Amino acid sequence: MGDLVDERAGGAVRSPHLAPPGGLSVWDADPDLGRVVLSVGQIAERVAELGEAITADYADRPPLLVGVLKGAFIFLADLARKISLPLELDFMAVSSYGSATKTSGVVRILKDLDIDLTGRHVLIVEDILDSGLTLSYLRNSLLARGPESLAVCSLLVKRSVAPRPDLEVAYVGFYIEPEFVVGYGLDVAERYRNLPDIRVYKAGEDPE
Numbered sequence: 625m626g627d628l629v630d631e632r633a634g635g636a637v638r639s640p641h642l643a644p645p646g647g648l649s650v651w652d653a654d655p656d657l658g659r660v661v662l663s664v665g666q667i668a669e670r671v672a673e674l675g676e677a678i679t680a681d682y683a684d685r686p687p688l689l690v691g692v693l694k695g696a697f698i699f700l701a702d703l704a705r706k707i708s709l710p711l712e713l714d715f716m717a718v719s720s721y722g723s724a725t726k727t728s729g730v731v732r733i734l735k736d737l738d739i740d741l742t743g744r745h746v747l748i749v750e751d752i753l754d755s756g757l758t759l760s761y762l763r764n765s766l767l768a769r770g771p772e773s774l775a776v777c778s779l780l781v782k783r784s785v786a787p788r789p790d791l792e793v794a795y796v797g798f799y800i801e802p803e804f805v806v807g808y809g810l811d812v813a814e815r816y817r818n819l820p821d822i823r824v825y826k827a828g829e830d831p832e
């Protein structure tokens with residue numbers, strides 16, 4: 625049990641479960657978090673638009689959404705409910721080696737799909753394109769499995785990504801500046817995935 629005490633009890637004890645004083649959320653009080661890049665409202669509005677577009681484009685061929693864990697789990701959950709089609713869902717988990725905030729380019733499949741892709745209309749759902757290495761690897765890996773079609777939906781694309789045919793993204797939520805961001809599924813060392821909006825992570829330039 626925590627040391628939960630409130631004002632009515634006359635106590636000055638602070639609980640880690642209570643918001644800090646002054647109406648700030650725990651997130652607002654976190655010195656490692658910078659400005660809000662995308663608000664809860666902006667994200668929700670855009671996710672609904674993406675869902676509508678996908679619903680229209682896939683009306684006659686319900687897609688198999690392939691969520692890329694872990695970063696895309698919240699986006700996928702919201703997006704899937706904005707697509708009014710009898711779709712299928714599966715997940716892959718990949719990890720790219722590297723430091724906390726930089727990708728090395730070596731991708732490893734930690735969990736593979738359960739569903740056979742043959743003849744299916746596959747839509748890869750990604751959280752963010754940074755260097756594009758993860759997506760490039762995933763695309764090639766899934767293309768080799770004989771899907772009827774393959775397209776990509778990424779919530780975020782960093783403006784630093786140079787356009788390349790193997791990085792074609794049919795559905796982009798937002799283009800953002802090449803800063804490290806967290807929240808709405810995106811982490812740094814497994815933290816901040818449950819931050820409801822998307823913010824700059826400013827603690828660092830991690831030591832390498």
Ligand code: IMP
Pocket residue numbers: 695720727751752753754755756757758759803804805806810811812
């Ligand atoms: P890539 O550089 O495009 O291969 O990005 C690989 C993965 O790194 C993404 O799927 C994310 O999981 C992670 N990543 C890249 N940029 C960010 C960021 O700004 N915040 C959190 N994770 C990121």
Ligand code: MG
Pocket residue numbers: 695811
């Ligand atoms: Mg990550």
